[in-house]
């Protein structure tokens with residue numbers, strides 16, 4: 071993917087520090103501009119990304135005054151910082167205009183719309199949250215909107231594409247100044263829809279503070295992201311996610327989620343609530359019936375009712391171009407959003423039938439279809455439950471071989487949950503490397519092995535390439551039909567080892583090489 075030169079965008083009108091200070095004061099923050107008439111144009115939190123005239127935000131646990139010095143050297147017009155840090159920072163860059171505030175994280179989110187000349191006024195913004203399915207739903211919606219020639223911008227854990235910049239994403243939801251730059255770019259590129267994933271971290275740390283969402287989708291909630299560097303407990307995780315409804319016009323809620331009642335309660339803050347359900351016995355505005363696997367994905371009947379139980383639109387047959395019965399609820403969410411945005415029915419049908427979500431449920435099959443590999447991003451308990459139960463019912467007679475690991479330094483609960491769930495469905499588990507960070511792969515795999523249910527065949531092959539090869543070899547050697555699940559890395563081409571991210575062959579590339 072390419073990163074387009076940011077100077078390609080039309081020049082933004084400058085805004086003064088005094089005007090920004092007034093916005094902050096009106097929002098209840100203390101804010102003092104050293105030179106109220108000093109102009110700034112654009113802003114960033116990273117000294118390495120500074121362009122002349124930018125407002126540089128000094129924040130963060132690992133922040134060093136040297137970053138500010140380097141930002142000023144690169145042409146920063148002014149800086150924004152916590153008042154408590156001002157003396158130290160002013161010493162590093164004497165005479166540079168600044169805006170000192172009582173809460174720099176909130177301040178950077180509140181000034182970003184001013185700095186970027188309110189792009190939200192020209193955009194319809196869809197925010198998607200949930201423990202699992204955010205990227206898939208975002209791509210389903212993008213696929214529909216593309217089919218309708220309504221090309222949206224997209225921002226999430228796979229890629230960022232705002233019509234000006236296009237690159238592999240670093241975070242699911244970026245810091246507010248980068249987010250607002252992408253919104254501005256979208257408008258400058260002539261786009262009027264932004265489809266974005268909203269992470270619980272994004273909500274908790276005010277990365278989306280003040281962002282008006284036309285539609286907020288809440289897909290589901292499961293235990294995840296609980297660790298020293300994420301959320302201290304489930305309640306913190308769940309309540310962070312529920313904050314999405316504080317800033318939306320229409321809420322789209324999956325009634326099939328755990329804790330659906332609490333989600334619906336929180337959604338009542340929205341002007342309008344639309345529900346979806348992939349369960350025949352749970353009525354909803356958008357409901358799927360007669361869900362069935364097809365050779366290339368799955369199919370269902372869409373029933374739309376504005377009053378529970380009463381169909382208000384003709385029942386429509388829908389084909390999904392990727393497998394995974396759990397994808398039906400993602401598709402319902404995408405359909406609801408697409409209709410709210412005005413996409414026609416034929417674009418909905420085409421967009422969902424011709425679908426690729428990078429690294430999610432990608433199928434590589436041998437010519438005779440005796441060996442099928444599915445490359446997928448499942449990596450926590452919720453997605454394992456959904457994936458394995460769905461694969462067992464879509465491929466009831468195949469031998470299932472699953473290759474996976476667990477990450478180092480975080481989400482340690484997965485080491486118990488993943489083998490427990492996978493062990494209920496698979497015939498062979500192969501434990502391997504999955505972003506070990508500062509831990510030893512051998513140790514993580516040994517923990518997975520220790521939590522494997524009694525009687526389930528399992529092996530440890532720390533080298534991921536060798537593990538994938540072994541799984542595919544096993545599938546070919548087996549007399550009947552096999553399904554190889556290569557999990558958690560999708561089409562990613564890097565492993566997180568120590569502080570490095572060395573390049574490796576992706577699971578998708580390996581499967582394509584090894585399966586004929």
Ligand SMILES: CC(=O)N[C@H]1[C@@H](OP(=O)(O)OP(=O)(O)OC[C@H]2O[C@@H](n3ccc(=O)[nH]c3=O)[C@H](O)[C@@H]2O)O[C@H](CO)[C@@H](O)[C@@H]1O[C@H](C)C(=O)N[C@@H](C)C(=O)N[C@H](CCC(=O)O)C(=O)O
Nearest residue numbers: 115116117129130131132133137241242243269270271275
């Ligand atoms: C490394 C790390 O843990 N960073 C977390 C921390 O950021 P921070 O503001 O303290 O910044 P920092 O990382 O200490 O860096 C200091 C600052 O110096 C700047 N810098 C750095 C180097 C340089 O040369 N010049 C420079 O200017 C950096 O741009 C940064 O602004 O504190 C922030 C909240 O106060 C966190 O959001 C942020 O999480 C990082 C970005 C992260 O990757 N977090 C993950 C867990 C995350 O957010 N994940 C979610 C997905 C998970 C989910 O679904 O919930 C996501 O949205 O991606």
Ligand SMILES: Nc1ncnc2c1ncn2[C@@H]1O[C@H](COP(=O)(O)OP(=O)(O)OP(=O)(O)O)[C@@H](O)[C@H]1O
Nearest residue numbers: 201202203204205206227396446447448453456457
């Ligand atoms: N609605 C769903 N319910 C349960 N599991 C799902 C659902 N949708 C997708 N999955 C599983 O979760 C995996 C990740 O899906 P996806 O990337 O769409 O989720 P995400 O919310 O963006 O995840 P992450 O936050 O890890 O980026 C998929 O590969 C699939 O195995």
